[in-house]
Amino acid sequence: MKLNFNMNMNIRQRMLIIIMSITSIVLIISTIISFFAMYDGKKQVRRVGDEIIQKSTESSSKILSEQKISELLHIAEDKSEDVNSSLLYLMRDVDLIADAMTNIYTHPDKFFPRILEDYNKISVQYDSSIKDQSFTTDMGMMANLQNMLYNFNETNPMVDLMVLSSKDGVTIGTRNKNSNRSRSNEDESKIYNVLSVDWYKKAVSERKIIFSDVRNFVFSGKPGFFCAEPYFNGNNEIMGVAAAQISLERINKMVQEVELYNTGFCFIMDNHGRVILSSDDDVYSEDNPSEVGISLKRDVRDLENKELAEAAEKMMAGEKGIVKVKIDGATHYLAFAPVEITGWSFATAIEEKEVNEPIKENNEIIEEVTNSNIEELSDRLKFTIIFTIILMILVYIATVYANRKLSDYFVRPIYQLSDDVREIASGNFDKKIEIHTGDEIEHLAAVFNAMTDELKRYMENLTKITAEKERSAAELNVAKNIQLSMLPNNFDFKRKDFEIFASMEAAKSVGGDFYDFYLIDKTHLVITIADVSGKGVPAALFMATSKTILKNFVLTMRNPDDFAAVMTCSNQQLCQNNKAMMFVTVFMGMLDLRTGEFFFVNGGHNPPLIYQNNQFNYLKLNKACVLGIKKNFSFTQQKTVLNDGDIIFLYTDGVTEAMNLNHEQYNEKRLQDFLNQSSKNIPLEELLKEVKKDVKKHAGEAEQSDDITMLALRFNKI
Amino acid sequence: MSNSKVNFSSETKGDWIIWTISGSVDMTTAAETEKKGREIVENNSKVALDMSQLEYISSAGLRVLLILTQMAEDEEKEFAICGAKGDVKDVLEDSGMDVLLNLNDSLSDVVGG
Numbered sequence: 001m002k003l004n005f006n007m008n009m010n011i012r013q014r015m016l017i018i019i020m021s022i023t024s025i026v027l028i029i030s031t032i033i034s035f036f037a038m039y040d041g042k043k044q045v046r047r048v049g050d051e052i053i054q055k056s057t058e059s060s061s062k063i064l065s066e067q068k069i070s071e072l073l074h075i076a077e078d079k080s081e082d083v084n085s086s087l088l089y090l091m092r093d094v095d096l097i098a099d100a101m102t103n104i105y106t107h108p109d110k111f112f113p114r115i116l117e118d119y120n121k122i123s124v125q126y127d128s129s130i131k132d133q134s135f136t137t138d139m140g141m142m143a144n145l146q147n148m149l150y151n152f153n154e155t156n157p158m159v160d161l162m163v164l165s166s167k168d169g170v171t172i173g174t175r176n177k178n179s180n181r182s183r184s185n186e187d188e189s190k191i192y193n194v195l196s197v198d199w200y201k202k203a204v205s206e207r208k209i210i211f212s213d214v215r216n217f218v219f220s221g222k223p224g225f226f227c228a229e230p231y232f233n234g235n236n237e238i239m240g241v242a243a244a245q246i247s248l249e250r251i252n253k254m255v256q257e258v259e260l261y262n263t264g265f266c267f268i269m270d271n272h273g274r275v276i277l278s279s280d281d282d283v284y285s286e287d288n289p290s291e292v293g294i295s296l297k298r299d300v301r302d303l304e305n306k307e308l309a310e311a312a313e314k315m316m317a318g319e320k321g322i323v324k325v326k327i328d329g330a331t332h333y334l335a336f337a338p339v340e341i342t343g344w345s346f347a348t349a350i351e352e353k354e355v356n357e358p359i360k361e362n363n364e365i366i367e368e369v370t371n372s373n374i375e376e377l378s379d380r381l382k383f384t385i386i387f388t389i390i391l392m393i394l395v396y397i398a399t400v401y402a403n404r405k406l407s408d409y410f411v412r413p414i415y416q417l418s419d420d421v422r423e424i425a426s427g428n429f430d431k432k433i434e435i436h437t438g439d440e441i442e443h444l445a446a447v448f449n450a451m452t453d454e455l456k457r458y459m460e461n462l463t464k465i466t467a468e469k470e471r472s473a474a475e476l477n478v479a480k481n482i483q484l485s486m487l488p489n490n491f492d493f494k495r496k497d498f499e500i501f502a503s504m505e506a507a508k509s510v511g512g513d514f515y516d517f518y519l520i521d522k523t524h525l526v527i528t529i530a531d532v533s534g535k536g537v538p539a540a541l542f543m544a545t546s547k548t549i550l551k552n553f554v555l556t557m558r559n560p561d562d563f564a565a566v567m568t569c570s571n572q573q574l575c576q577n578n579k580a581m582m583f584v585t586v587f588m589g590m591l592d593l594r595t596g597e598f599f600f601v602n603g604g605h606n607p608p609l610i611y612q613n614n615q616f617n618y619l620k621l622n623k624a625c626v627l628g629i630k631k632n633f634s635f636t637q638q639k640t641v642l643n644d645g646d647i648i649f650l651y652t653d654g655v656t657e658a659m660n661l662n663h664e665q666y667n668e669k670r671l672q673d674f675l676n677q678s679s680k681n682i683p684l685e686e687l688l689k690e691v692k693k694d695v696k697k698h699a700g701e702a703e704q705s706d707d708i709t710m711l712a713l714r715f716n717k718i
Numbered sequence: 719m720s721n722s723k724v725n726f727s728s729e730t731k732g733d734w735i736i737w738t739i740s741g742s743v744d745m746t747t748a749a750e751t752e753k754k755g756r757e758i759v760e761n762n763s764k765v766a767l768d769m770s771q772l773e774y775i776s777s778a779g780l781r782v783l784l785i786l787t788q789m790a791e792d793e794e795k796e797f798a799i800c801g802a803k804g805d806v807k808d809v810l811e812d813s814g815m816d817v818l819l820n821l822n823d824s825l826s827d828v829v830g831g
Contacts, residue, residue, distance in 0.1 A: 507745075533781035535745055581785040585777065585813055604813035625814030629784055633817065653777065653809075663742070665774070665805070705745055706776065 011414065012407040019406075023399045027392050034388055038381050045377050049370040056366050061359035068355050072264075072348050073322050073335040079258055079266065080337035080346035086158055086251065087227070087341045090244055091209055093152050093159070094227045097242040098209070100145055101164065101231035105239045113140020116172065121150050125192035127169025134168035138240070142172050149174050158250045160224065165194040166240040167204075173245075192218075199226035203241045211342045214248065214276045214296060222247045223276070223283060223296060248276060249283045263330075263351035267292050271343035273299035273312050291328055292349070311336070315345035324352065413441045421448060429456040472536075479540035480506055486514055486547055491685075497593045497718050498525060501684035502711035503692070505654075505704070512539035512584070513652045513707035514547050523593050526554050529650040529711050530586040531605065533626075542574075542582045546627065549573045550588065560599050563590055564637035567601040567627070575631040583628035587650060596642040596717055601635050603627045606656065606668075609675060610640065611647035616675040618668065644717035647684075649675060654706035658695045666698045684712040723747065726754050734829040735762040740771035743779030751779065755786045763795045766828045770801030775809055787819050800825040 104111045116122050116139070126135060142164045149162040153174040163173035171194045194200050199212035209229035216223050224247035230238045255277045258266045267278035274296055277283070281294045288294055291305055300312040307325040311334055314321065318338040325334050333355055336347040413435050420433040429452055435445040483506060491501050502515045512532025519525050528550060532543040553566040567588060574584065586603035600619070604626030607618040619640070625633045642648070651671070658666040674694050678687065688710050695708060724741040737758050743751050759765055767783075769775075775783075783799060790797035800822040802810055810816060822828050 531777055533777040534748075535778065581781055581788055583777075583781060583784060604815075606812060621812075623811075623814060623817075625817045626780070629818050633814075657774070657776065663773070 012411050015407045015410065016400075016403055019403045020400065023396065023403075027396060031388065031392055035385065038385055038388075042378060042381050045374055049374045053363070053367050053370050057359070057363045060362050060366070061356075064359060064362055065355050068261075068350070069322055069333050069335070072260075072333055072350055073320075073337070075258060075260065076266070076335040076346050076348040077320065077337040079254065079348070080339045080344075082254055083251065083268065083339045083344070083346055084341055086254065087211070087339070090156065090158050090227050090246065091341065093156055093162075094229050094242055094244050095209060097145060097148060097152065097162065097164070098229035098231045100148060101142070101240060101242055102233075104141055104144055105231065105233035107234075108141075111141065111144055113137065114143035114146075115140070116143050116146055118146075121175060122146050122172050123175055125171045125173070125190055125194070127171075127193050127195050128191050129193075129195075130169045134166070135170050138166035138168055138170040139172060142166065142170065142240075146172070152244075156244075158244075158246050160220075160245040160247050160250065163243045163245065164240060165200055165243065167195075167238060169193070169195050199228040199243055200241050203228035203230050203243070204238055207238065213272065214270055214274070216296070217245065217247065220247070222249065224248050224250075247283075252277055252283045255279045258348070260348060261350050261354050263332075263354045264349065266346065266348040267294075268339070269300060269312060269315055269336075269345045269347060271316065273301040273316055275300060276344075292347075315347065316343075318343065318345070413437050413445075417441060417445055417448070420445075424448075424452050424455075429459065475537050476508075479535075479537045482537075482540040482544055483512070483514065486544055488517060493519070495593075497716050498591065499684055499714040499716065500525075500527070500712070501688055502709075503688050504707055504709040505692070506707050507654070507704045512543040513654065513709040514543050515650070515709055515711045516547055516551065517711065517713075518551070520555060520557070520590075524560075525591045525593060525713070526588065527591070527648070527650065527711060527713055528586065528588045529605065529608075529652060529709060530584050530603075531652045531654075531707075531709075532582065532584045534580075534582055538580065538582065542584065542628075546570070546574060546584045546586070550586065554588075554590075560590060560592070560597075561637070563588070563599045564601050564635045567603055567635040567637075568633070571603070571625075571627040571633055571635070572631055574628040578628050581629065583626040585626045589648065589650075591642065591648075591713065591715060593715075596644075596646070596715055598640050598642050598648065598715075599637055600639070601637045603635060606651065606653055608651070609649040609672060610642075611645075611649070611675070611680060612640075612642070614680075616647075616649065616672055618672065642715040642717075644715065645680070646715050647680065648713045648715075650711040650713075652707060652709040654704075654708040655691070655695055655710060657706065658699050658708065659702055659705070660698055660700050661702045664698075666695055670694075670698070684714060687712060724751055726751075728758065731766075731829050734764045734766045736766045736768055736825065736829065738768040738771060740773075742774035742776075743772065743782065744774065744776040745778045748776070748778035748782050752782045752785060755782060756789065759786055759789050759793070759795060759797060765790070765795070765797050766825060767797070767799045768801055768825050769799060769806060770803065770825070772802065772806050773804075775806050777813070780809070780813055780815060783815070783819055796820075798822055798828045800828055 113136070116124065124139060145164065149164065149172070153159050153162045161174045163171060165171040171192050198215070199210070202210045202212060207230055209227065212226040212228065214223055214225045224245060226243045226245055228241050228243035230241050233239050255266055255268060256279055258279060260266060260279070265279045267275050270276045275292050275294050276296070278292060278294050280290065281288055283294070285294050291303055291308055292300065301309045301316070303309050305326060308327060311323045311325050314323070315336045318340070320337045322333060322335045325332055327334070327349060331352040332349045333352060334347060334349045336345050338345050416435060417433060420431060424431050431452070433445040433448050435442050487504060493500070500517055502517065504513055504515065512534060514530050516528040517526065530543070530546060532539045532546060534542070549570045550566070553569050557563065557566055567586065584603070585605040587600065587605035587608055589598055589600035591598050602621040602624045604624055607621050609616045610619050622636045622638060624635055656666055656668050656671055671691070674691060678690055691710060692708065724739060724743055724747040727738045729736050735758065739751065741747070787797050798820050801824050802821065810819070810821060815821070
C-alpha cells in the first residue's frame with residue numbers, strides 16, 4: 001500500500017521535476033536574453049545620447065559662436081555709426097556758424113559791428129601780433145553771432161565751446177561750461193595765438209571743414225579735438241575760421257555705454273593708429289600697459305604684435321571686419337567699423353574663451369537634458385526589468401499550479417486504480433474498475449478487470465478443489481489415526497532376557513504398514529511386521545483387520561509347530577470378500593526366551609536381517625504368497641536359534657525402496673552394510689534412529705512416498 | 719519427476735495386444751496404471767503386459783497386477799505378465815506373486831515370434 005502511494009508520488013514528482021526544469025530553463029534563458037537586450041538597449045541609448053550631445057553641441061555651438069561674433073561686429077558697426085552721426089551733427093553746427101560769418105562778410109553793408117554783451121558768456125582772446133584796428137572791426141563783426149555761438153554751445157552736448165577766429169587773430173568763444181576757471185580770474189590769458197594753432201592752419205589750408213587731430217588742449221590740458229571751417233568774404237577770401245572744441249570725455253560715454261560681454265571691451269582708434277578712447281580706460285590715462293590702452297603717443301601699428309598691427313592697418317584703411325588676434329597675450333575676436341568723417345575706427349573685442357563659453361554652457365545643458373532623458377529611459381528599463389521579473393515569477397507560479405493540476409489529472413486515475421485494486425484484493429471480485437481516460441491507464445484497468453475475472457474463476461475452482469482436498473485430507477487423517485492407534489508403543493516389558501524397539505514413520509499418503517509384538521506366555525514373544533497394499537482408509541481398515549486376525553489366531557495357538565497354520569488360517573480369513581484385491585505381506589516370528597529358538601513364517605514380506613555370529617545377514621525365507629489373495633495357500637514355518645546378543649531386524653519396503661531425487665533406491669545392500677558397520681551394543685532405539693537417519697540422508701530432498709517401518713529384537717540369553 | 723512417472727504404450731500382435739509399461743509403478747502412479755489396465759483388459763481378450771522396461775514396482779503396483787489378473791480370470795480373458803527383471807522380478811518373487819500371477823520370462827514366450 002505504501003509502495004503504491006510512493007509510486008504515485010514519484011510520477012507526480014517526476015512530472016513536476018521535468019516540467020519545472022524545462023520551464024525554469026526557458027524562463028532563465030528568456031530572462032537572460034531580455035536582460036541582455038535591455039542592457040544592450042541601455043548601452044545603445046547611452047551611445048546615441050552621447051552622439052546627440054556631441055553632434056548637437058558641435059552644431060549649436062557653431063551657431064552660437066557665429067552669432068556672438070557677428071553680434072560683436074554689429075555692435076562695432078552701430079557704434080561707429082553713432083559716433084559718425086554725432087560728429088555729423090557737430091559738423092552741421094560748425095557749418096551753420098561758418099555760413100553765417102560768410103554771409104556777414106559777403107554783405108558787410110547789411111551788418112553793423114556790435115559789442116559783446118555778456119563777458120560771462122563770451123570771452124575774447126587775441127593773437128600777440130594783433131593790430132588795434134582789426135581787433136575792433138573783427139570783434140564787432142563776430143559779435144553779431146555771439147548769441148548763436150552761445151546757443152549752439154548750450155544745445156550741443158558734445159561741444160566744449162564754440163569759437164570764431166578772424167584772419168587777423170581775434171578770437172571770441174563761449175566760455176567753457178564745465179571749466180573750473182573763474183571768469184573773474186584776472187590771470188586768464190588774453191593771448192591766444194590762434195593763427196599758429198593746428199586746427200586754424202588746417203582749415204585755412206584745406207579751405208573746408210576739417211577735424212583736427214586729438215591732442216591735449218592748451219588751456220584745460222584735457223584731451224580732445226576741434227572741428228573747424230573757414231568763412232569767406234564776397235571775394236572768396238578767407239576771413240576767419242569757425243570752430244568747435246570737443247573734449248574726448250564728451251564722447252567717452254558713447255564708448256562706455258556699449259554693453260559687451262564679460263571679457264568684452266571697445267575702443268576708438270584715430271587716423272594715426274592711436275587709441276583715443278577705450279571702455280577699459282579713463283579718458284585721461286596715459287601710458288596704459290595694455291596694447292590697446294589709451295595713448296596719444298603710441299601708434300598701434302608700431303607694436304611688436306604683428307597681428308594687432310595688421311588689424312590696425314586694416315582699421316586705418318577704413319575697412320570693416322572681424323579678426324582673431326592676440327591682445328595682451330589672450331586671443332580675442334576683434335570687430336571694427338570705420339567712423340568715416342574722421343577716419344577713425346570703432347572696435348569691439350571679446351576673448352575667444354568667452355565666445356566658446358556659451359558652447360560649454362550649451363554642452364552642459366544638452367548633456368543635462370540628454371542625461372535626464374537617458375535617466376528616464378533607464379528608469380523605464382528598470383521598471384521593465386522589474387516587471388519582467390515579476391512576470392517571470394507569475395509565469396513560474398502559474399506553471400507550478402498548472403503542472404500540479406496536470407499531474408493530478410494524470411495521477412488521479414492511478415489513485416482510483418489503486419483504490420479499486422485494493423478493494424479487489426480485499427476479496428471483492430465483483431468489483432469492476434471504471435476508468436475511461438482513453439489512455440494506457442484505461443487499458444491497464446481493462447487488464448485488471450480481465451485479471452479479476454480470471455481470479456474469480458480460479459478462486460471458485462480453488463474452493464472446489466480445496467473442499468475435495470480437505471475431504472481427502474480428513475480421510476487420510478482418519479486412516480492415519482486408525483494406523484497409529486493399532487501400533488503398540490510400550491517397549492518396556494521390564495525383562496532382561498530381551499530388548500525390543502519399533503518405529504513407524506507414515507508417509508504423507510498413508511500406507512498400510514504395521515508392526516506388532518506381544519508375549520503369549522511368560523516365555524514366548526511374538527513379533528510381526530506387515531505391509532498392506534494400497535493407501536487411505538481402505539488400506540488402514542484392511543490393516544486393522546489383518547492385525548486383529550493374526551493376533552487372534554496366534555493367541556489360539558497351543559504349540560509352536562502350529563505357527564504356520566496361524567498364517568494359513570489368517571490368509572483364508574482375509575481372502576473372504578476381498579473384491580478390491582487388497583493384500584498384505586506379513587512376516588511373523590516367535591522367540592522362545594528360554595532356548596533362543598526363533599520360529600518364523602513369511603507371507604510375501606521382505607526378508608528380515610538377522611545378527612548372528614557377529615554379522616547381519618538376510619534370513620533365507622521359504623517361498624510364500626502374500627495374504628488375502630490366494631485362499632488355499634499353505635504357509636510353512638522355519639526355525640533358527642539365537643544366541644546371547646543376537647538381533648532380529650524387521651523392516652518394510654519403505655526402508656529399502658526409499659528413493660532419492662535420482663530415483664535410486666536405498667536398497668537391501670546398503671541397509672545390510674550400514675547395520676554391519678554400526679555398533680551392535682547400543683540400545684535398539686538408537687540403532688533404529690541411526691538407520692532412519694541414514695535413509696533420510698540417502699533420500700535427501702525427495703519426498704517420502706511410503707511408510708518407513710522397522711522393528712528390532714535383541715535376545716539376551718540368561 | 720519424469721523419472722518417477724509411468725509411461726504406457728500398446729501395440730497389436732496377432733491376437734495379442736501388447737501393453738508396455740515403462741518407468742515405475744508406486745503408490746503415486748498405481749491408480750493411473752490401474753485405470754489404464756482396466757481399460758485394456760476390458761477391450762481386449764488377450765493382453766500381454768511387457769514389463770521389460772519397468773524399473774520399479776511397489777506393493778501398490780503388485781495389487782494392480784493382482785486386480786487385473788483377477789479381472790481377466792473373471793471375464794475368462796488372458797492376462798500374461800512378461801519380461802520382468804532385476805528389482806521388479808525380485809519383488810514379484812519375494813512376495814510370492816509367481817504363485818498368483820501369470821508370469822513369463824519373455825514376451826516372445828507368450829505371443830510367439
